Amino acid sequence: MKRVLKWLCCFTFVIALSTAGVTASQAASKVMWGKLEYKSGMIGKVTVMKDTVRYEKNTKGKLVSVGKMKKGEEWGVYALKPQHYELTRKTYAVKSGSLKYEALTKSKIDQIKADSRVITSGLKPSTKYEYQFSYPGYGLYTSKFIGRENGYDLWDSYDSETGNRETWCYFESKSEFVYGIYQSNLLYWMKMPVYLNESWSNHSGISNELISYRVTSLSKTVTTKAGTFRNAIEVKDSFGNYSYYYPGIGLIKSIGYQNKRMVVYEELYKMTKVR
Structure with a gap:
């Protein structure tokens, strides 16, 4: 005993x-990666370290401001451009110290799926x-x-x-x-x-x-x-x-x-x- x-x-x-x-x-019903729901096609995420601007492309292909990304938020990244991150809902963010990027590796995907069981x-x-x-x-x-x-x-x-x-x-x-x-x-x-x-x-x-x-x-x-x-x-x-x-x-x-x-x-x- x-x-x-x-x-x-x-x-x-x-x-x-x-x-x-x-x-x-x-x-x-959800596979979560931190605060973010994992979705097919996602290659990484950014964590907002400081409030920054979110953009969309207009009909001429030019980036225009559509709102703010607030400190502490997490956004999925679907493509990396030379100067930008392509985010959820086809919006963009300029690469800067205001955003912390984390790549989505296979081991990370396996962990996310395991933790979502x-x-x-x-x-x-x-x-x-x-x-x-x-x-x-x-x-x-x-x-x-x-x-x-x-x-x-x-x-x-x-x-x-x-x-x-x-x-x-x-x-x-x-x-x-x-x-x-x-x-x-x-x-x-x-x-x-x-x-x-x-x-x-x-x-x-x-x-x-x-x-x-x-x-x-x-x-x-x-x-x-x-x-x-x-x-x-x-x-x-x-x-x-x-x-x-x-x-x-x-x-x-x-x-x-x-x-x-x-x-x-x-x-x-x-x-x-x-x-």
Whole structure:
């Protein structure tokens, strides 16, 4: 039990107190790049660093002012001209220090698309695998699926060296994902489906303290002893702890910071396919 208390301060009673952010349908309908909606044909974007003029071409091909671009706005760029950026709606901006240009690379497109996903399932461990997790300072635990009870998938988690043993439970539906130590208050709750910037708050199952959570990325590359996982889900809590999940596998890593140094609480060490 001691191995989990170090990071289980983020575990909660299974009661959601509040949620915020866009709806899942909105998240699925737009692919966002910062403040800007990504659209086909876009090669980059400009961020307005200082108010500047936006132009259109008249019938003679001459640029004429049609309005202002305000500081902080982001505009898609569809073509680069020697002296201008061709913007959304066939408007133009003069290249200057008032605009900061960022090219849209393939890796950036992949990141944008990953962060625009809506994850509807696959956060609980797959029964196709046997897992080993490393808990620094507490040992290496093997986790095996042992059946279902009261709607939960049950996993036997044990340390062969010390004999320590716990039963963990996992439940996943269209509206929630719950896991933790079976028949206890140490249950972690996540709102489903998962999308970028989704947030919720719950009371801690240990101290009854209100803890806030936010999905801060769907495109993280996370390295563990079991391998490197691309486009992992990152969830940050109000204590500054981070948990990482990979669809189809489940939790792969949990970290925090102590005296500005990263501390690994839990890490996927090995996966073995069950025959």
